[in-house]
Amino acid sequence: MQRIAFKMKLKLGYEAEYKKRHDEIWPELAQLLKEAGVRDYSIFFDEETNTLFAVQKQDGASSQDLGSTAIVQKWWAYMADIMDTNSDNSPVSVPLKEVFYLE
Template identity: 50%
Template sequence: MIRKASVMKVYKQHHEEYRKRHDELWPEMKDMLKEHGVLEYSIFLDAETDSLFAYLTIKDEELWARSADTDICRKWWAYMKDIMETNPDDSPISRELPEVFRLAD
């Protein structure tokens, strides 16, 4: 199991819309994530800074990387680009965060 974390930005006026779209996550998007090795995926919002903190566990880095090349992922990015900061290809502007501490059994 591989743990990953990243940060993104949602536009202030779209916090609730961001939540709504994820509450209504398309079944085919959910299936694609599972098919690409996602075991868990959580996103947290810091409403004061408009920052999104994403945390996920995956099975394999290469499998996960291929998720970005799927039609459904690109469709999702296009769907989300009006409410968050994105790159020219519609992918979210995202910074990976290195793990600096973990307490586990």
């Protein structure tokens, strides 16, 4: 199992809305992530920079690799008004390099 981390940017003032939308994550999206091998997925928020920091374990594809599916494209469109996005509505996502891990 591989661990990956990445960061994204939330628009100013949307922390509560972002949390609300994820608290109500669509069951079919959660199921897709699990079926793709994504596990132990957390997203943290840095209030000073409006940066979202995500970390997940994966057996197969990362959540960032599922953009060709209709449900992920729908989710991206749903989230596009509160995040920095690319032209296809995917979140601007920057992979992060691991420099330390203590198991």
